Each structure stands twice: as structure tokens, then as C-alpha cells.
Amino acid sequence: MPKKRLQSPSSINTFNQCPRKYFYRYILKLPTKTSIQLIRGKIAHSVLEDFFDANVSNLTNETAEPYLRQSLQDLLMNHWQKQESEIQEFNLNPDQEKFYFAETMMMLLNWFQQFMTKVEQHQGTFQEVFKKLTPIREQRYVSEEHYVQGFIDAIEDIDGRVHVTDYKTSTNLKISDDYRLQLGIYALLYNEKHGRLPNQTSVYFLRHKPKYVAVDDDLLESVAKSIEFVHTNTKSDNIDDYPLKPNNLCKWCDFHTICFEQTTIKDFQEQPDQPVPKPQQR
Numbered sequence: 001m002p003k004k005r006l007q008s009p010s011s012i013n014t015f016n017q018c019p020r021k022y023f024y025r026y027i028l029k030l031p032t033k034t035s036i037q038l039i040r041g042k043i044a045h046s047v048l049e050d051f052f053d054a055n056v057s058n059l060t061n062e063t064a065e066p067y068l069r070q071s072l073q074d075l076l077m078n079h080w081q082k083q084e085s086e087i088q089e090f091n092l093n094p095d096q097e098k099f100y101f102a103e104t105m106m107m108l109l110n111w112f113q114q115f116m117t118k119v120e121q122h123q124g125t126f127q128e129v130f131k132k133l134t135p136i137r138e139q140r141y142v143s144e145e146h147y148v149q150g151f152i153d154a155i156e157d158i159d160g161r162v163h164v165t166d167y168k169t170s171t172n173l174k175i176s177d178d179y180r181l182q183l184g185i186y187a188l189l190y191n192e193k194h195g196r197l198p199n200q201t202s203v204y205f206l207r208h209k210p211k212y213v214a215v216d217d218d219l220l221e222s223v224a225k226s227i228e229f230v231h232t233n234t235k236s237d238n239i240d241d242y243p244l245k246p247n248n249l250c251k252w253c254d255f256h257t258i259c260f261e262q263t264t265i266k267d268f269q270e271q272p273d274q275p276v277p278k279p280q281q282r
């Protein structure tokens with residue numbers, strides 16, 4: 001029986017970029033490289049996830065800002081230290097590591113500033129407002145209908161108005177087709193589980209601000225077609241059904257040596273400096 005594979009925004013975008021890359025990554029599950037940018041993205045996500053677990057019971061509107069700012073900084077320090085052994089694998093010099101740490105701090109403080117502005121826009125005690133603005137975090141959704149899954153970074157429900165967002169630490173602040181597809185899939189997933197579409201979807205560029213994507217029938221229809229297209233074309237386990245699609249990202253692709261330098265898959269798997277598996281895409 002041909003297989004139907006559980007897809008994700010990342011697997012669909014990989015297939016669209018290059019079917020052979022999809023084959024290596026999602027069917028053969030060859031290891032892929034991580035990077036300092038990915039690790040620090042993972043750290044920033046963990047900080048934003050834990051931020052809302054702060055004990056705010058004794059805070060007032062006056063004391064909340066300095067307390068939560070310090071809490072955010074401490075969280076970054078703790079999560080950075082937890083990842084220190086992975087960070088050291090990149091052989092960064094002390095200045096380079098400081099740069100990435102400071103840049104991550106800058107992004108989180110930028111987000112924090114915007115969060116506190118939002119707090120000021122709501123009526124009530126600090127505890128009431130904090131509770132209202134606390135999103136559901138890192139929620140996994142699986143669609144039975146489309147056989148696709150996604151991990152949504154944050155879902156805010158403020159007075160019945162639902163906003164689904166994905167945090168990004170990237171320097172490119174444009175809503176790419178990949179991001180549009182990701183948000184469209186999140187909207188489909190949310191709709192299937194809750195019987196209604198989110199009011200807003202956005203990519204939250206942490207070094208800047210959220211950018212919104214309207215969820216309309218066109219987006220949902222094109223996303224459903226993209227998912228179906230990838231299902232149709234990923235049933236086989238035969239490499240010949242996954243053609244190479246050379247593109248301008250090939251030189252950074254994990255599998256460049258297999259495609260263009262005659263490294264065999266067996267040799268790639270046995271390389272002594274085999275790259276460590278990439279963490280979940282951030």
C-alpha cells in the first residue's frame with residue numbers, strides 16, 4: 001500500500017524547495033547540521049514559553065515591569081547555560097558568543113517592551129491582565145483531514161479574539177511564501193480542532209514586530225492544495241521519484257556532497273564528523 005506520510009510546514013516547504021532534499025531528510029532521515037542561529041532560536045522560544053510561568057501574584061502595575069524584565073533576563077541566562085555544550089561545538093570565540101547572546105537579549109527585550117505596552121492597554125489588576133494575555137504555548141495540532149501537524153508557538157485568546165503566532169529570530173523580516181504556508185496550515189489546524197478560524201495569524205519577528213497574514217478562503221484553498229500535492233508525490237520510497245531540483249540554496253544544503261561531490265549515502269552516514277541532528281525548526 002502506498003504510504004501517506006504525516007506532513008508539517010517544514011516538510012512541505014522542503015519538498016517544494018527540492019524533492020530530493022525531502023527524500024534525504026524525511027524518508028532516509030539523514031542527519032542534518034545545526035547552527036548557532038538555530039540553537040539561539042530554540043533558546044529564545046524556550047524563554048518566551050517559560051516567561052508566562054512567572055509568579056505574578058504579588059506584582060502591581062508599578063513593580064511588574066522591573067520584576068518581569070529581570071525574570072526574562074534570568075531565563076535567557078539559564079537557557080543559554082543549558083545549551084552551552086552545544087554552543088561550544090561551533091568554536092565561537094568569546095566575542096562571537098557575546099554577540100549572539102546580546103542579540104538574543106535585544107530581541108527578547110524588544111518583545112518584552114511590546115508586551116508591556118499591551119498590558120497598559122487593558123483594564124484590570126496586573127494579575128487579571130497578565131492572565132488574559134497569557135497565550136497557550138507550544139501546542140501541537142494534528143489534522144486527521146489533511147494529515148498534517150504543526151507546533152504553534154503562541155495562541156492568544158483575548159475576549160474571544162484568537163491570534164495565532166509563530167516567533168522568528170531571523171534577520172529577513174518579509175513574509176515569505178514559506179511563512180504564508182506555515183500560517184495557513186496553522187489556521188487549518190486551528191479550524192479543524194475548534195470549529196472556527198483564528199481572527200489573526202502572524203509571524204512575530206522578534207527583532208521587530210509581528211507581521212500579520214490575513215486568513216481567507218484563497219489562502220486556505222492554496223494551502224490545502226499544497227498539502228495534497230506533497231502527499232500525492234511522497235508515497236514512494238524510491239529515490240528516483242524524488243528528483244534533484246538544483247537551486248541557489250544548494251551550496252548551504254546538508255546534502256550538497258551527496259548530490260554534487262560523489263559522496264555516497266553510506267559514506268555520508270558514516271562520516272566521522274557527521275553533523276548533529278538539527279533541532280526543531282525555529
Ligand code: SF4
Nearest residue numbers: 018021250253256259
Ligand atoms: S544540494 Fe540542492 S539538489 Fe541536492 S538535495 Fe540539496 S537542495 Fe536538492
